[in-house]
Amino acid sequence: MMCSRAPIIEPWCPGSSRSSPPGVLHSRRVPSDCFLGIALIRSGRVAMLHAPLHWMDPPSPVSITCYQRKQNRMPPSDNFDLLILNGRIIDGSGAPWYAGDVGIEAGRISCIGRLSQATAPQIVDAGGSFVTPGLIDIHTHSDLTLLVESGAASTVAQGITTQVIGNCGVSAAPTRGREIYYGPLDPTMTRGLECDWIGLGDYFQRLEAEGVGTNVASLVGHGNIRVAAMGYDDRPPTPAEMNRMKELTAQAMEDGAVGLSSGLAYAPGPYAGLDELIELGRVAGEYGGLYTSHIRNQTEGIAAAVAEVIAVGEEAGITAHVSHMQPGSPRLGGTVDLLNTIDEARRRGVDVSCDAIPYTVGSTTLKSLLPPWACEGGDDALLERLRDAAVRQNIKEDTMTHG
Numbered sequence: 001m002m003c004s005r006a007p008i009i010e011p012w013c014p015g016s017s018r019s020s021p022p023g024v025l026h027s028r029r030v031p032s033d034c035f036l037g038i039a040l041i042r043s044g045r046v047a048m049l050h051a052p053l054h055w056m057d058p059p060s061p062v063s064i065t066c067y068q069r070k071q072n073r074m075p076p077s078d079n080f081d082l083l084i085l086n087g088r089i090i091d092g093s094g095a096p097w098y099a100g101d102v103g104i105e106a107g108r109i110s111c112i113g114r115l116s117q118a119t120a121p122q123i124v125d126a127g128g129s130f131v132t133p134g135l136i137d138i139h140t141h142s143d144l145t146l147l148v149e150s151g152a153a154s155t156v157a158q159g160i161t162t163q164v165i166g167n168c169g170v171s172a173a174p175t176r177g178r179e180i181y182y183g184p185l186d187p188t189m190t191r192g193l194e195c196d197w198i199g200l201g202d203y204f205q206r207l208e209a210e211g212v213g214t215n216v217a218s219l220v221g222h223g224n225i226r227v228a229a230m231g232y233d234d235r236p237p238t239p240a241e242m243n244r245m246k247e248l249t250a251q252a253m254e255d256g257a258v259g260l261s262s263g264l265a266y267a268p269g270p271y272a273g274l275d276e277l278i279e280l281g282r283v284a285g286e287y288g289g290l291y292t293s294h295i296r297n298q299t300e301g302i303a304a305a306v307a308e309v310i311a312v313g314e315e316a317g318i319t320a321h322v323s324h325m326q327p328g329s330p331r332l333g334g335t336v337d338l339l340n341t342i343d344e345a346r347r348r349g350v351d352v353s354c355d356a357i358p359y360t361v362g363s364t365t366l367k368s369l370l371p372p373w374a375c376e377g378g379d380d381a382l383l384e385r386l387r388d389a390a391v392r393q394n395i396k397e398d399t400m401t402h403g
């Protein structure tokens with residue numbers, strides 16, 4: 001039996017005291033280790049997902065025989081509790097996949113190598129599937145649905161064991177007096193959910209108390225902060241309101257947010273100017289957070305919208321990220337120019353990056369098509385406008401022109 005490359009990872013099993021279950025990855029309570037998982041992916045589909053695994057060391061391959069056994073001065077084993085055979089192993093280090101088997105023993109991956117002669121009460125034939133650490137989804141909107149479906153089955157089924165929530169300016173908290181800010185999200189998805197939290201700290205507590213199927217890290221939404229400080233008003237903040245927004249941002253970072261996100265296409269995001277975003281970005285940056293943005297415009301104004309994210313990064317001295325940079329008509333195919341702009345900023349020393357959706361159209365809710373002025377004052381005010389035939393006509397014309 002040849003056994004090599006053994007990252008030291010420990011599975012989490014319900015009721016086990018060996019390691020912790022998945023939970024909230026707090027920025028202010030930096031764990032000494034983090035929890036990942038292992039996924040078995042066949043023909044693009046997850047065939048099996050092992051319980052989240054506990055990395056004891058950075059997830060790099062260790063090129064010595066049975067690292068953990070050697071570390072514990074134990075002889076190589078051919079008895080495991082679980083064997084995953086015939087896998088194509090992607091170990092998360094960035095190395096190309098390699099063929100191999102995985103042996104799990106006493107709650108830990110103790111060997112990766114050729115283990116076909118070994119025995120175990122449970123043997124899984126991976127049949128050439130990829131065996132990988134759990135995937136990290138940097139952009140989800142599961143903030144509220146996690147409280148309805150805490151197992152996160154649809155996420156786990158994709159091989160994901162860690163997700164970043166609070167994107168596009170909308171997070172679970174802070175709330176305005178326990179009134180949820182939905183932003184572009186569809187409230188009907190969480191019908192019946194009772195909001196008993198104000199800050200992110202309260203929300204995290206509830207999440208962990210109810211149990212959650214994946215690890216979770218949250219950004220704090222600029223939309224939440226602005227609504228809590230000044231409602232849905234389409235105007236710049238007063239100095240007192242600006243201070244309040246800075247306090248709320250600082251509190252969210254204290255509570256464990258990993259950064260600030262803005263949703264500049266979703267009310268009240270469009271009402272915020274660059275100065276406001278820079279000031280709040282500075283606060284998040286002081287805590288080591290990052291700034292991500294669902295930008296103001298993804299069509300004809302996308303170049304200026306990307307430049308705005310770079311400006312926040314540069315002026316606030318914060319790591320900045322353009323979420324789902326997705327040029328739409330008439331800028332379809334404009335990605336190369338945008339990447340050049342980002343490269344140029346990086347050469348100047350701005351820490352800026354972007355991600356993309358793997359298809360050519362965006363995905364959002366119908367409300368986001370409406371002009372920002374139609375959403376001023378919140379949903380009740382919007383419904384009032386839609387009931388008025390003359391205003392509705394204006395909304396229609398504006399949507400057809402700029403939507």
Ligand SMILES: [Zn+2]
Nearest residue numbers: 168294323324
């Ligand atoms: Zn978005």
